[in-house]
Amino acid sequence: MKSKTTIIVCALMLLGGFTLAGTGLAAEPYNLGVNLAITGTGALYCKDGVDAIELAVAEINAQGGFLGKHPIELFIRDSHTKPDVAVREAKDLILRDKVRAILGTYSSACAVAIKPVAQEYKVLHIPAISNSENITMVNFSPYTYQVVPNSYMQAKAVVLGVAELAKKKGWKNYITIASDYEWGRSTQNNTVALLKQLAPDLKLTKEFWPALGETQYTSYITAIMGQKPDFVIGSVAAKDNVAWMKQATAYGFFEKIPYPGSLISVTELIVQAKSMTRGMVGLSRAPFFAHLDVPMMANFVKSFKAKYDRYPSDWAVMEYDAVYVLKQGVEKAGSIDTDKVKDALKGATVDTTRGRLYFRTIDNQLSCSSYIGVVADDPKYPFPIYHDLVEVKGPDSWRPEEEIVAARAK
Amino acid sequence: MDASLVFAQFLSGLSRGMMLFLIASGLSLIFGVMNILNFAHATLWLVGAYVCYTFWFLMQDYAFGLWLSIPLAALVLAAIGWVIEVVLIRRVYKRELPEQLLLTYALVLILGDLIKIVWGVEDKLIERPPLVEGPVFIFGMPFDSYFIFVILVGLAVAVGLWWFLQKTRYGHIVRAAVFSREMVSALGIPIPRIYSGVFALGIFIAGLAGAVQAPVGSITLGMDMAVVIQAFCVVVIGGFGSLLGTFVAALIVGEVYAFSILFWPQGALVLIFVVTAFILIIRPWGLFGTPTRA
Numbered sequence: 265m266k267s268k269t270t271i272i273v274c275a276l277m278l279l280g281g282f283t284l285a286g287t288g289l290a291a292e293p294y295n296l297g298v299n300l301a302i303t304g305t306g307a308l309y310c311k312d313g314v315d316a317i318e319l320a321v322a323e324i325n326a327q328g329g330f331l332g333k334h335p336i337e338l339f340i341r342d343s344h345t346k347p348d349v350a351v352r353e354a355k356d357l358i359l360r361d362k363v364r365a366i367l368g369t370y371s372s373a374c375a376v377a378i379k380p381v382a383q384e385y386k387v388l389h390i391p392a393i394s395n396s397e398n399i400t401m402v403n404f405s406p407y408t409y410q411v412v413p414n415s416y417m418q419a420k421a422v423v424l425g426v427a428e429l430a431k432k433k434g435w436k437n438y439i440t441i442a443s444d445y446e447w448g449r450s451t452q453n454n455t456v457a458l459l460k461q462l463a464p465d466l467k468l469t470k471e472f473w474p475a476l477g478e479t480q481y482t483s484y485i486t487a488i489m490g491q492k493p494d495f496v497i498g499s500v501a502a503k504d505n506v507a508w509m510k511q512a513t514a515y516g517f518f519e520k521i522p523y524p525g526s527l528i529s530v531t532e533l534i535v536q537a538k539s540m541t542r543g544m545v546g547l548s549r550a551p552f553f554a555h556l557d558v559p560m561m562a563n564f565v566k567s568f569k570a571k572y573d574r575y576p577s578d579w580a581v582m583e584y585d586a587v588y589v590l591k592q593g594v595e596k597a598g599s600i601d602t603d604k605v606k607d608a609l610k611g612a613t614v615d616t617t618r619g620r621l622y623f624r625t626i627d628n629q630l631s632c633s634s635y636i637g638v639v640a641d642d643p644k645y646p647f648p649i650y651h652d653l654v655e656v657k658g659p660d661s662w663r664p665e666e667e668i669v670a671a672r673a674k
Numbered sequence: 675m676d677a678s679l680v681f682a683q684f685l686s687g688l689s690r691g692m693m694l695f696l697i698a699s700g701l702s703l704i705f706g707v708m709n710i711l712n713f714a715h716a717t718l719w720l721v722g723a724y725v726c727y728t729f730w731f732l733m734q735d736y737a738f739g740l741w742l743s744i745p746l747a748a749l750v751l752a753a754i755g756w757v758i759e760v761v762l763i764r765r766v767y768k769r770e771l772p773e774q775l776l777l778t779y780a781l782v783l784i785l786g787d788l789i790k791i792v793w794g795v796e797d798k799l800i801e802r803p804p805l806v807e808g809p810v811f812i813f814g815m816p817f818d819s820y821f822i823f824v825i826l827v828g829l830a831v832a833v834g835l836w837w838f839l840q841k842t843r844y845g846h847i848v849r850a851a852v853f854s855r856e857m858v859s860a861l862g863i864p865i866p867r868i869y870s871g872v873f874a875l876g877i878f879i880a881g882l883a884g885a886v887q888a889p890v891g892s893i894t895l896g897m898d899m900a901v902v903i904q905a906f907c908v909v910v911i912g913g914f915g916s917l918l919g920t921f922v923a924a925l926i927v928g929e930v931y932a933f934s935i936l937f938w939p940q941g942a943l944v945l946i947f948v949v950t951a952f953i954l955i956i957r958p959w960g961l962f963g964t965p966t967r968a
Contacts, residue, residue, distance in 0.1 A: 472939045477900030479891055480693060482686035482818060483932040483942075489816070490679035490936070503797060507891020514802075514818035516809040 291333035294600050296321070296590075297363035299354055299378065300393075302342040306370030309531055309579045313393060314340060315572055316564075316580035317367060320587035323567070330594045339363055343374050350374035351381055358385045364602050365390065367586050372396030383407050386602055388593075390586040393579050395549070400627040401668055407606055409623060411585050411616070413549055413634045416663045421656035422525040422547055423455050425636030426495070427462035428654045429524070429545065433638075435494035437467040441484060441508075442499040444473040451499040459497075469493060478504055481511045489515065495522040495545070518544060524636065530577040533639070537647035540639055546650065548635040550578040550585075550618060553649050560588075561617035575645070585616040589630075621658070626665050631658035682815040683932050689821035691928025692828030693890075696883035697901055698908040698920050699831060700876035706915025707852055707872045710763060710774055714781035716902035718877050722751045722884025723893045724789060727798045730888075740803055744885040751881025752874045759873035764866065782898070789895060798893040806889075820889065827886050831879060832921050839917065848872055852915075907950045913963020922961060 298317055300310040321336045329335035339361040343350035350369060357363045358381070365388035369375045375391035376399060382389035383405040390409050391399055397416040400408060413421070429435070438459075442452035452471070459466055470491060472484050488496060500508045509526075512518060518526075519541040528546025530553075552575065555561040564584055568576040576584070592615065594600055597608035613622040614630075621631045637650025701715045726747035733739035758781070766774050802820060809816035839845040851858045851868055859865050908927050912919025927946055934942040953961060 470939065472935070475900070475943055477896060479887065479897060479900065480690050482689055482821060483683065483935045484939075485818075486679070486682040486686045486815070486932075487936045487939070490682060503892065503894050506797065506799060510802075510891055511818055514807065514809060514820060516816045 291329075291331075292600070293337045294330050294334040294594075295337050295339060295361055295363040296587075297354070297357035297361060297366040297387075298338060298340040299343050299350055299357065299366050299368035299374070300340070301345040301370040301374075302340070303344060306343075306345045306393075308535070309393060309529075309577065310370050312531070312577045312580035313367075313370075313583040316568065316576060316584040317587055319564075319568060319571055320584045324587070324591055330591060330600055331598070334594075334600050343369060343371070345371045345374065347371070347373045347377035351377045354378045354381050358382075358387050363387060364600060364605075365590055367392055367583060369394050372399060375399045379403070379405050379408050388590070388602055388606060390589065392582045392586040397663070400629050401663070401671055404627065404672065406610075406628070407602075409589065409609055409628045409630070411589060411630045411632065412582050413632050413658065413661070414629060417629075417656075417658060417661040418527075418547060418549070418634050419451075419525075420661040421634030421636060422497075423458045424462065424656045424661065425547075425634075425654040426497070426524045426545075427459055427466075429636065429638070429652060430463050430466055430494075432652050433494075435466065435522075437469045437493055438495045438497060439470045439472065439488055439491060439493040440468065440497045440499070441472040441474065441488065443476050443478075443501040443504055445476045445501070448473070448476070448499050448501060452497075455497055455499065474500070474504070474508075476501055476504065479507055481508045482515075484508075485512050485515045485517055489517060489520060493521060495524060498523060498525065528639065529579070530575065531579065533649060534575065534577070534647045540648060542639055542641060542648060544639045546637060546639055548578055548637070548650065550581040550632070551635050551650060552576055552581055552617070553645075554633075554635055554653055554655060555618050558617060558619050560615060564617050575647075581617055585618065588616065589614050624662070624665075626668055629658070629662060631662075633657050634661060678813060678815050679936075681813060682817070683936050684929065685812065685815075685817055685821075687929035687932030688925065689818075689824055689928070690931060691925040692821075692825045693883070693887065694901075694904060694908050694927055695828050695921055695924035696824075696831060696879065696886060698905045698912075698924055699835060699917065700879035700883070701905055702909045702912065702915060702917065702920040703835070703879070704873055704876040705909070706917075707848055708763075708767070708869055710767070710873075711771065711778065712763075712876070713775055713778035713902070714785060715876075715880055716898035716905055717782045717785045718751060718754070719880045719884040719887070719901070720893075720898040721754070721785060721789065722747050722881030723888040723897070724793050724798065724884075725750050725881065726885035726888045727793070727800055727893055730800050734801070737803055740800065740889060744882065744888075747885035747888075748878050748882035751884070752878035755877025755880075756870055756874040758877070759870045763873060764869070767869075786895070786898075795895060798888075800889040800893070802889045824886055824890075827882070831882070832917070835879075835917055844871075904946065907946055909960075911950055911953050911960055913957075913960025916960065916962035916964075919960055919962030 300313050302310055321338055325335050339357055341353035341357060343353060354366055357366060366382055367390050369391050370393050372394040375394040389407050392411055395412045395414045397414045400410050440452050442448035456468055474484055522545040524545040525547055529548050530551050552561060552565050593605040593609040597604035611623055611625040618632055623630055633655045635655055637653040639648050640651040642649045697719055704710055704712050726743045729743035729746050730739050766777050806820040810819045839849060847863055855865055908923045909920060912923030930945055930949055931942050934945045
C-alpha cells in the first residue's frame with residue numbers, strides 16, 4: 265500500500281516536473297537591473313534607454329525569455345546621475361532583487377562607481393550610454409562590457425571624419441583652440457599630426473592657446489571668426505569647455521563655422537529640429553539612420569515607432585543592443601549562470617542593430633562605429649539627419665592594445 | 675584686416691576690461707582706504723558667483739530669477755565682508771604687510787574649503803535667460819549680448835563709486851580718513867565703523883562682480899586663482915588706491931589681451947606682465963597712484 269502510494273506520488277512528481285519544464289514555467293526568471301538617470305540632467309537620454317530596454321525585454325519574453333525558458337524580470341532604478349545614489353541602487357538591485365546583470369548608466373562617473381560593485385558580486389555590467397574610456401581601460405573588470413564607442417574612439421573618429429569631410433567639402437584651412445596645458449597640447453598635437461597625414465593639403469592657419477582656467481573667451485571668439493576658417497578644432501579642457509561653448513554659442517559661432525566634435529545625437533536632432541543650424545558638423549554614437557540596411561535595425565525602428573510613436577535615439581539603440589548582447593551571451597553559454605555568460609561574451613561576435621560586431625578581448629569593448637556628418641534636412645523625417653555621413657569603424661578608432669597595457673601598468 | 679574685425683576685437687577687450695575692473699575696483703578701494711592688501715578678494719568674488727548660483731537655482735522658474743540673484747548675491751557678500759572685517763581684519767591694521775598677507779591668504783584657503791563643503795566639487799551652471807542667450811549685431815559684427823550687461827554694470831560701478839567718494843558726506847569722511855585717521859577720529863567720527871563700511875562695500879563689489887561672472891561660463895573651484903593675478907596687475911598698473919587708475923588699467927589690460935590674441939596669440943598673457951613691468955619701471959607708483967603711497 266505504502267509502496268503503491270510512493271510510486272504514484274513519484275510518477276505525479278515526474279509528470280508534473282516534465283510538464284512544467286516543457287512549458288518553461290519551472291525555470292528561474294532572469295532578473296535584469298536597470299540603473300539609469302530617470303530624473304535630473306540625464307532624463308532626456310535615459311527615457312529612450314528605458315523604453316528600448318522594455319521593448320527588447322517584451323520581444324524576448326514573447327519567445328519565453330532567455331533560452332526560451334527564463335522570462336526576464338525588469339528592475340528599474342533611478343541613479344539621479346549621482347555616483348553615490350547609483351552605487352546604492354546597484355547594491356540594492358544585486359542584494360534585494362537578485363539581478364544577474366545591470367544595464368545603464370548615463371553618467372560615466374556612475375559607471376565607474378558601479379563597476380567594482382558589479383565585479384565584487386559577480387554581476388554583469390553594461391553601461392551602454394556612458395562612454396568614458398576609463399570604464400574599460402583602467403581597473404579592468406571582466407564583468408563589464410561596453411556597447412558604446414568610448415571617448416577615445418569618438419575623439420579619433422572626429423579626426424578621421426574631418427579628413428574625409430574636408431575632401432568631400434573642399435575645406436582648405438583650419439584653426440585650433442586648445443587649453444594651454446599637457447592634455448590640451450598633446451591632443452592638439454596629435455590631431456594636427458594626424459590631419460597632416462590624412463589630408464596633407466589642409467593648412468593650419470593659426471593656433472590659439474587660452475590658459476587653463478580661462479573664464480572669458482570673447483577675444484578668442486572674435487579673433488577666430490574674423491579669420492573665417494573653413495573649420496575649427498577645439499580641445500578645451502572639460503572645466504573650461506563650458507565657458508567656451510556657452511560664449512561661442514552666444515556669438516553665433518557654431519552657426520558660422522563648422523566645429524566638428526560636438527555630440528549631436530539623434531536626441532538633439534529631434535529636440536532641436538527647428539532651431540538647429542543646418543550645416544553644422546556633428547558627432548554621433550549610434551544614429552539609427554546609418555544602419556537601416558541591417559534588418560535588426562529596420563525592425564527595431566519599426567517596433568519602437570509603433571510602440572512609442574517616435575524615432576529611437578542613439579541611447580535607445582545602444583540599450584536595445586545591450587539586452588540582445590546579453591541574450592546572445594546566454595545562448596552561447598547555454599545557461600543564465602553569470603560567470604558562464606561572462607566567459608561566453610569574451611571576444612564574442614554578436615549581432616546588433618549596428619551590424620555584426622565583436623568584443624575586443626583586452627577591454628571588452630564592442631567594435632562599434634562612430635558617426636560624423638553634416639546636419640541637413642531630409643524629406644523622410646520630421647527632423648534633420650546627417651548627410652555626408654562618415655562611419656568610422658571601431659577597429660580603426662580604438663586605442664592600440666599596447667597603450668592600454670601601458671596605462672594599466674601605471 | 676578689416677575695420678569691423680578690429681572693432682569686434684575692441685568690444686571683446688572692453689568687456690574683458692570691465693570684468694577685470696569689477697574685480698579690481700573693490701581690491702583697490704580697500705587698499706586705498708584701509709591699506710590692507712586683501713589677497714582673498716578673488717576668492718570672495720568666487721563666493722559671490724556661488725551665492726548667485728544658489729539664488730538663481732531657487733528662482734530658476736522665473737524670468738527675473740537671474741536679474742534678482744545678482745544684487746542679492748552682492749548684498750550677501752557685503753554682509754560676509756562686514757563680519758570678516760569685524761572679526762579678523764580689524765586686528766591686523768597695525769601689523770606689518772606680511773602678517774596681513776598671511777591672514778588674507780589663510781582666508782583664501784578657508785573660504786576655498788568652505789565652498790567645497792557648501793556647494794560640493796561639481797561645477798555649477800547658470801542658464802542665461804533668453805534675453806541674453808544669443809548674439810547682438812553691432813555694425814554687422816556679432817557680440818555676446820550678455821557682455822552688454824557686463825559693460826553697463828562696470829560703468830555703473832565706476833560712476834557710482836566716483837559719485838560716492840566725491841559727492842556724498844560719507845564719501846568725504848572716507849577720503850578724509852585716508853589722509854588722517856587721527857583728525858577724523860578727533861572730530862568724533864567712529865573710524866572702526868567707517869572701515870567696516872568700506873570693507874563691506876569693497877566685498878559688495880567683489881560679490882557683484884562674481885555674480886555677474888557666474889552666467890558667463892561654469893562656476894568652478896579654483897577660478898579665483900586664475901583671475902587674482904590679473905586683478906593685482908590691474909591695481910598695480912593703475913596705482914594702488916586710485917579708482918580712475920584701476921578703471922584705465924583694466925581697460926588697458928583688457929584691450930592689450932584682446933589685440934595680442936589677434937596678432938600674437940601665444941604671447942597674450944606674457945604681454946600683460948610686460949606692460950605691468952614697463953609701467954612699474956617708469957612709474958613705480960602706477961599710472962594714477964601717488965608716489966608717497968607707493
